[in-house]
Amino acid sequence: MHGLPPHCKILATLGFVLAVVATPREQIWAFAAYALLLAGVAACARVPLGHVAKRVLIEVPFVGFAFLLPFLATGPRVEVLGLEMSQNGLWGAWNILAKGTLGVIASILLATTTDPRVLLLGVERLRVPPLLTQIATFMFRYGDVVVEEMRRMKTARAARGFEARDLRDARILARSLGALFLRCFERGERVHLAMLSRGYDGRMPVLLRADASGGQWAASAILPAAAAAVSLAAWMAQWTFL
């Protein structure tokens, strides 16, 4: 799992998510099957459940809207726990929550088993425009530098007695942010000079090769293939049911 080439893993995750999204929402058992598949992958990769659970929280702000759906949507109403809700809305909320969570968990598993640097290599391998991957690579490299700079500015503000109390202080924070932007911009220029000095001509040299063998492709096809089978079965069930 950890050793599979990054581009295989990215494609496998994408395939899995597509299969999940294509599944009719009424077939609740199918989503249970997907969850089991992911649990299997996590077990294979020896990713602890707690690790996944902590990171799933990232989706909370995004699915907040889903909880409003049962109250806002129109159509036939049902009573749940003494509250009147829209049936359509309930299904809609379930749909977003289930598919969203499965997608997030799949991405977490991908991110946990793949070094960010290698992940970017995989993306590059999948012919994503090099400009985008270069930007991501630089973000990865300079994120810490910028955060450190921001922390120093905060210390400098605090050292002169500044403490953000209410909205009026936003003006000062905005100025700091502006200064930070300028510093980053200037650093960008200096980095570009350093790159030119070492013969950069617009293309990053490809230094690490990530080639996949047939066996590795086959191994990474297991998850999306299983998910596709579940999705297909769910559609069959849906049609016979109608």
Add this chain to the structure above:
Amino acid sequence: MDVSLEVSGLAYAYPDGTQALFGVDAVIGKGERVALLGPNGAGKTTFVLHLNGILHGGAGTVRVGGLPVDPRDKKALKEIRRRVGLVFQDPDDQLFMPTVREDVAFGPANLGVRGAELERRVAAALERVGMAHVADRAPQHLSFGQRRRVAVATVLAMEPEILVLDEPSSNLDPASRRELAEILLSLDVTVLMVTHDLPYAAQLCPRALILSGGVIAADGPTLGLLADEELMAAHRLELPYGFVVPQPS
């Protein structure tokens, strides 16, 4: 004597009209170690950026190992940038790749070096600055002194004709400063070192140039220049408190 660097009549004005260089002449022989001294705003950085053709467009010529710097000739420019190894002041500007190994490989890979030869160059360059053990680390996880040494390795991997260092001792603690000096002394390469650290210049460079007001104001043995109080004062150069210029032996 073989010549590494030959600059004649170099003049340059920035697009906003500020004239930074007023005709600089300098010749540096192969294997020499030369310090470039001068007050802030003397045009040192402008001068250095001309050596590999990043700045151009003014009067005069620069030749590196006999090859003229011509910004229109892309192929020659690539060779110029191989021959001139520029080490920038802030190693965070110089080290932009995710790992040390990739960063050191960046320069030679741009020159078309690949495979085993590339690995050999990376290993050799890191070995020369004593940083082979951090090859797989991320630059941001190294100490400042280590980053400075890796920055030197990134240009050594290009096997340059001349190593140009911008303030190599700045922000280093005394031990890192001494270690870097030992590394620089061990390298068999022409060095041009831009610095305000006069004792460092005295230790490392037998010869010094003083760039002041956009021209070379003095050129001679470093110890002789540093001992010339009148000359030093005229160009806003001062020795640190307590430092006594050693007598040339």
